[in-house]
Amino acid sequence: MGIDLQLDKAEDSVTVTVSGDIDMSSSTKMRDALTPLFQNNNKVIVVDLSGVGYMDSSGIATLVEGLQWSHNSKNKFRLAALSPGVKDVFEIARLLTVFEVFDTKEQALVG
Amino acid sequence: MAQPIKLSVPSDPKYLGLIRKVLQELLDSHDVPADTARRLILCVDEACANVIKHSYEGSCDEPIEATFTIEGDDFKVQIRDYGKQCDTSQIKPRCLEEIKPGGLGTHFMNEIMDEVSYCTNRAKGTLLTMIKKLKSELTSVQDKDKG
Numbered sequence: 001m002g003i004d005l006q007l008d009k010a011e012d013s014v015t016v017t018v019s020g021d022i023d024m025s026s027s028t029k030m031r032d033a034l035t036p037l038f039q040n041n042n043k044v045i046v047v048d049l050s051g052v053g054y055m056d057s058s059g060i061a062t063l064v065e066g067l068q069w070s071h072n073s074k075n076k077f078r079l080a081a082l083s084p085g086v087k088d089v090f091e092i093a094r095l096l097t098v099f100e101v102f103d104t105k106e107q108a109l110v111g
Numbered sequence: 112m113a114q115p116i117k118l119s120v121p122s123d124p125k126y127l128g129l130i131r132k133v134l135q136e137l138l139d140s141h142d143v144p145a146d147t148a149r150r151l152i153l154c155v156d157e158a159c160a161n162v163i164k165h166s167y168e169g170s171c172d173e174p175i176e177a178t179f180t181i182e183g184d185d186f187k188v189q190i191r192d193y194g195k196q197c198d199t200s201q202i203k204p205r206c207l208e209e210i211k212p213g214g215l216g217t218h219f220m221n222e223i224m225d226e227v228s229y230c231t232n233r234a235k236g237t238l239l240t241m242i243k244k245l246k247s248e249l250t251s252v253q254d255k256d257k258g
């Protein structure tokens with residue numbers, strides 16, 4: 001069981017749409033997709049999680065790397081469309097208020 | 112259900128999804144509320160991931176044995192591995208004030224479960240036991256059904 005990733009590049013932003021369950025077996029694939037984006041001149045990275053029903057701590061860890069990139073570069077790393085299950089994991093990790101979280105990817109792109 | 116459900120899988124991350132599915136079916140069959148089931152599944156998933164990462168140090172063909180028991184009000188899961196033993200007193204959740212990748216799995220287990228204990232009193236490996244009291248969750252569902 002893996003994940004599917006789709007990248008949509010706009011002028012100075014990129015939206016990464018993830019589908020599937022993110023666990024120890026699949027989080028590396030998400031990390032491999034996100035890491036190069038931190039090197040490019042992206043002002044905003046949006047991760048659309050509407051297709052993710054399950055996420056474990058390895059998925060969270062990957063997204064925290066995005067958050068760190070955001071803090072270090074002053075660019076934006078935003079999450080969109082968290083399912084109730086994924087939102088719950090963020091809440092238990094007490095990270096829901098640390099990330100910029102939006103209901104939709106469209107809202108996340110506007111900010 | 113006093114008879115435990117036992118599942119043995121290789122220590123390959125690709126089998127984590129299988130463990131989650133089996134546990135989901137089991138919890139569904141006992142009318143465990145979806146929110147509670149999701150959290151219990153997260154704990155078991157994190158425990159097995161820790162076994163792969165720390166006990167077996169990434170080796171994919173070692174055994175992980177998971178035993179699930181629902182008896183009375185208790186959901187009990189035991190995760191047995193035969194890998195490297197660690198100093199269980201050193202297994203601590205990391206400080207959540209530090210925003211950094213990694214180290215959240217142990218926090219999830221301690222936060223969600225009522226009891227978490229590690230036993231290394233054996234020749235090889237570790238037996239992790241986690242218990243969750245289901246009474247309040249099951250009662251709330253039954254009350255909802257009556258209403």
